[in-house]
């Protein structure tokens with residue numbers, strides 16, 4: 227079986243290729259060396275390419291992704307544009323390339339193809355009015371300095387209506403010749419691309435040793451950096467049931483397989499501030515390049531103690547729907563993590579959706595402590611939710627942390643001790659010991675146990691200060 231997709235407008239048909247081959251490795255082997263390898267782990271953006279796909283509202287657009295983390299078979303049926311496909315058909319520079327030249331946005335040039343692709347996607351972003359600095363948040367430059375590059379971002383003009391590279395003029399989004407979908411076999415290794423949940427279960431039954439892959443932003447780092455190899459990979463990227471988002475009267479349902487940038491758009495559209503915790507968290511979650519592929523299911527599926535979504539979802543009292551061929555079960559997130567990188571997930575089972583009960587807490591805050599503000603993993607993450615009664619007493623307090631124990635944790639004792647107390651400085655100071663008792667941190671390269679313990683206390687105090695400010699602003 228083979229992988230077929232559109233590459234810079236041309237149909238390509240790739241025969242027997244190992245499923246662990248990354249798009250970046252394959253492009254460079256093929257002589258398309260514009261995309262660079264800086265890190266092979268999603269950190270630098272030098273490998274960025276654009277996928278032409280439809281947004282949640284159906285509008286076609288370019289999404290920039292890290293080609294070093296994209297397994298080649300996952301592109302089956304897709305429409306891919308690399309930096310080689312950006313320039314004018316006559317070879318003259320695209321406006322974003324010309325602006326980089328004019329404004330001195332490149333020195334050694336190693337990062338430049340990645341910036342060009344990210345700026346290209348931003349140039350054609352549907353409905354762009356203001357430049358979005360997030361569009362280049364996953365691109366690092368070690369020698370030019372960012373100011374000239376930011377100047378380019380701010381100066382890029384609107385795309386002309388007759389521009390042949392506008393996304394709607396480069397359809398189809400999906401290459402029509404897709405009979406090879408569903409299963410890619412190379413030697414003894416397989417990559418399956420089911421489109422329905424039922425087909426996922428069939429695959430898991432046929433291949434009990436199979437590993438699920440969603441955005442691959444976690445799993446492909448192991449492939450690239452630790453030479454991890456999987457006999458069978460079952461991709462969840464096209465599974466319709468995992469992409470559902472819904473605002474029901476009693477709960478919000480978030481599809482576990484939705485790329486996080488689509489989730490951001492859905493939250494802005496459907497929830498309008500109701501899930502402030504997720505809205506504050508998502509811009510801090512790595513970069514646009516990563517969020518264009520990473521999913522909530524993958525973030526929870528790793529059961530990592532430093533994943534950013536678990537504390538936010540714990541503070542929202544989220545539940546998960548886990549589904550296997552035998553049926554579905556609903557599990558409170560607080561019971562899901564059972565140990566370091568361990569969860570309740572059974573063989574043959576996957577996370578289909580995340581459920582947040584309504585009403586969500588009125589005050590919500592997410593804080594991420596990391597060495598860099600953007601594009602970095604948390605040292606400590608904290609999430610808080612609070613409701614007060616008319617007399618200013620605590621009705622509901624939720625306190626959750628990541629990075630301070632073997633699993634994400636909630637400070638349950640502090641939460642119940644707070645009930646009915648006035649939300650003031652004395653209460654907060656009185657709760658500090660109970661809050662920090664939830665943390666059993668270790669020392670690692672991101673921070674010492676002592677530092678993490680101090681952060682837990684400080685972030686709770688910060689939450690109090692922020693709620694006081696928010697209450698003042700509301701008066």
Ligand SMILES: Cc1cc2nc3c(=O)[nH]c(=O)nc-3n(C[C@H](O)[C@H](O)[C@H](O)COP(=O)(O)OP(=O)(O)OC[C@H]3O[C@@H](n4cnc5c(N)ncnc54)[C@H](O)[C@@H]3O)c2cc1C
Nearest residue numbers: 268440441442443444445512521523524525527533534577
């Ligand atoms: C440069 C970089 C920056 C990052 N920054 C952050 C950050 O700021 N915050 C953060 O929290 N994480 C970060 N990560 C980690 C990673 O991006 C996230 O954990 C992401 O949410 C993983 O989602 P994915 O869909 O890519 O998972 P994948 O890599 O596809 O899968 C991860 C694991 O989850 C399993 N899985 C996937 N989907 C499901 C499902 N529906 N049900 C059950 N199991 C499933 C897979 O089998 C695999 O074991 C970063 C990673 C990189 C490379």
Ligand code: FES
Nearest residue numbers: 264265266271294
């Ligand atoms: S090579 Fe650095 S992000 Fe891909």
Ligand code: FES
Nearest residue numbers: 333334335367368
């Ligand atoms: S121009 Fe050298 S890394 Fe950016």
